[in-house]
Amino acid sequence: MPRISQDSIRRVREANDIVDVVGRYVNLRRAGATFKALCPFHKENTPSFTVSPQRQTFKCFGCGVGGSVVDFTMQMEKLDFVETIERLAERASIPLEYEQGSGGTSERPAASSSTKATLYRVMEWAQKRYAATLEKSSDAQSGRDYLRERGVSQEIIDSWGLGFAPESFDAVLTSGMREFGSAEFLDSVGLTRVNEAGKRYDFFRNRLLFPIRDASGRVVAFGARKMDENDPGGKYINSPATPIYEKSRVLYGIDRLATSQYNRAHAKGGKLVIVVEGYFDVIACHKAGLDCAVAPCGTSITPDQIHTLRRFGDRIVLIMDGDAAGQASMERIAGEVIAQGADVTAVTIPGGLDPDDYLNTHTAEDFLALIANGKDLFRFKLEALSKRYDLTRIGARLEAAEEALTVVSMATNEMLRDIIVRKTAEFFDVDETALRARLRSKARSAKTDQAQPAGQTAISVPPDERLLLLSLLRHPELIPAVAEFLASDDFETPVAAAVYRAVLDCREEIGELRFPDVFDFLDQEKSDARSFLAGLMEGDLSLRNAPKDTEQEAMAAIKSAITQLRHKHVEQSDEYRKRVVADNHEELTSRLALMRSMDKRRGVTKP
Template sequence: MTGRIPEETVQEVLRATDIVNVVSEYVQLKKQGRNFFGLCPFHGENTPSFSVSPEKQIYHCFGCGAGGNVFKFLMDIEGVSFQEAVQKLADKAGIELRVRFDRRAEDPALRERERMMEAHLFLQRFYHHLLVHTKEGQEALDYLQKRGFTKEIIEEFQIGYAPASRDAALTVLRKRGFPQDLLEKAGIIVKREEEDAYFDRFRGRIMFPIHDPGGNTVAFSGRSLSDAAPKYLNSPETKIFQKGRILFNFHRARPKIRKKGAAVLFEGFADCISAYRAGIDNGISVMGTSLTEEHVRLIRRNTDLVILCFDGDSAGKRAAVRAGEMLRQGGCQVRVAALPEGLDPDEYIARYGPEKFRRDVIENSLTLIAYKMQLFREGKNLADEGERARYIEEVQKELASLDSPVEQEIYLRQLADEFSLSLDALKENQRKIQRAKRRNQPLSPSRVPVPAEREKKLKPAHYNAERLLIAHMLRSRTIAVKVREKLAGQSFSVSEHQKIADCLYDFYENGNLPNLSHFLALLPDEGLQKLTAEIAMLPVKEEPEEQELNDYIKSVLNYQKLLKIKEKEREGKQAEREHNYRKAAEIAMEILQLRKSL
């Protein structure tokens, strides 16, 4: 059944929903005073400017201006309609809407994406059934169990088996109504041009499903049971799967990452699963690609601390340094869990066991600088004076990238103690390195001086007075009535402010009590919603004094009079140009009276 959601039902859903809980599923929030703050999910930033008010049940970003109630948040972050946002929250709250909405019928592109996900979810269940319940999957099941995969792990990660038949997936999906061209776009089947025929992409492989941050199955990685190349075969990039935006196991690990305040990042999903078996339930991994800025933003919104656990070979060490630098520049604290040369996490766990991995590798991680210092030492004979000097110079150049003078001093003291050097001499050399670095380094956007004409100007008194009046009016029906009476038909000078005020007057006249989240849902456009959320976040007194309100109203009315004076001055000059001196004198008297009334 479809139709309009009754207003009383919308309000019931709002009352049953806490915006902090909903936003926390997407953004790591920390309480500061009465509100919660985090990194805005709608634009890239390193310093939290995204605020959520549990009292007002709204959010606002002081950086990009995004704002609204819980429905608006879901609409923006998931790309759904208002009705779908209400429906999603009603389902979560156990409220029956009795109306259903499906945009997919109206949006072919969205419907195609949904069908691709449905096909992947069906295949996930199909492959898992073949692995666990059929003779065809027995060899693959035996292989996994020999590698230490328990029944619980196979079930948790929905690991499966793709049969060796060239068209098993194609046949079963076509029987369920999935068109061939959609399956090709989804990367499930491929076309062999010489035969003009389609066949399954994955055949005779152990199948690992890959999910997007929302938990939807969007791709697979298949491991060969033999020595056939490639060892791992991944789904191609499609409309629903972009490697640079997806982190393996993120949907499962996100609650643990927030609870523990840290994420453990691996190079590959096999290491991530092995670590999960070893008790590391906050592990994630990239999908056959280097870490991207999208990955960094996704991680940073959920935690400040990332522990890198990459392979112990030279390539893994280089990758750890690159990833560490990207994460550090993205605002994360970075530690590196170093592995012995030549071992990856999976091999280490198999050789030494889960407890030793947790204790000696993860819990014994190094800061990124300490890890780099360890790498600088490799291949150097520090007993040799020249190599020792090169090592100290490399370390000090690295320390120049640290923003904290305290952190710099800690490592300089380590160098001084280890090599019996003067701390003052090291500090002086550090200052020289940093001066040279500043001379050779172009100014970053954050360091470029802002020209005076581009600096944010202070808003005029009447503008701020209008905003503060609206902030009070949003909290109190009585104040809204009082402001309307005292303005006596005069409008706010900013048209958007007047639109908000008009909507608010109507809201109260319809019998509604102050309810910011409810009011935002009724505003006619997104711009007004954002502006209202911004104004509502202004710090104002719970019960303002009468004189305070009168001062604000006086400022608004005086500005209207100033505008009237300017208009009269133009009329007076026009009268003088026309030699109508009597009219000019009358206008001058009107201007005089207006100035006296200011």
């Protein structure tokens, strides 16, 4: 099978700036020479995720993950290596070359062998087909009339890619079979289904369609509004979960958050994310200039979605419908929001209106005024309890306070917990000391889970091995001499050995050592080694923070590290003991000094 050429991989990586790529998924904030954000790979309240534009690397000190722009995209998009390179190549318009078995190269094959890439292609094809149907087909007249009645212009239709599914059981099935040769992919993305009789049919029929895109802008699902009120199906239906669509990670409009013009214009106030309930609500907000609005797809807002949105904004505003279901959804997630320490405001529009209806008769400034007068989610929870319990009765007040304490107990930040305990005592008019005692009692009886976040791994590398690698990265001119005395097998830890081998290969292959290039010589399967290499750039002992050393000091550090490594091996192998005697450190010192003097004679100045 053809492999992507090493040169293509390098060009793709260099063409995709890591700050630009990561910034589409998380809310990056500059911190000196680097950028910081909440980690997208595990839940945290304090940012421990760092991106270095100079090194073109990322590293999370909470869960340990790290690497290059390729590693980030692989993990964020759940792609394999080939899919990732093809995805980034497409983003940067870089043509790929593939190495043949004979050593020659060829242009990128016409079709990707990746299943996921094919599924994305199927969904993009379906979106274009549905959009063309809405624009031209007589079968879509009801959809066009409906949009006109709601004041949706052609410009908005085109911008959001709205479409229409005709009232046919096999329109998409038939054309999809011609396009892709099989119904397998249509089934996989939820465009077709098989009934109990074994007959395959189009899932969306006689419905207005809203393409749902992921953070990268790829169509992954559809939301569909029925046009016939006699249709026994739901008013809105959505694509099922598929290999490319996870409802907990995707919201309608999430692909537009990273480029929100409203947030760019109001950057000093912190980035805002508005969460509404429906597709038309999102479109109405964007039409009004509030292009930072999103909506959950066919479900109530979930804690996981709140966590996802925190990557894009500092402040999240929930504007659910004024009915009981909408209000209950905001109350239900209060505990998890408190646990995350998120800044979430709850807003209820007067008269039970939804945002689309409200913005039809009010200005964007009126809408922002409602947001400014919103309540923090914990206050919203307390007021909801006061409506459900008769607080004039002592027993009911006690029950309400107990329910509030359940939410309070989920706060992991001590200062936040202290603030909301005082708010709870004041709201229910109970003694704060008694409330705190009850909270401690609940904490003692609760089971605590001390497990690390999923995916968190501790990469332990001895200081001497880390210091040796740092010295070589800082003084690559010493690599050839060290390579004669030290093999990758001499390292105690596999991750350090893998990084050392990559350093040697990089220097030998391209004649120099630039830090991002080293990643190209590390096996993509060695995620621990790639994270360790990224960690060498940040943290307490790293290229960024370690004190600058001279070449002489680096030589001393390297000799010391080699001594440590060989002392560890001396009891394990008679053959190794002979090598220690033969390869004395005086020879290493003289060889390093000779290389240094040769460089000086050639007029080479070392940094």
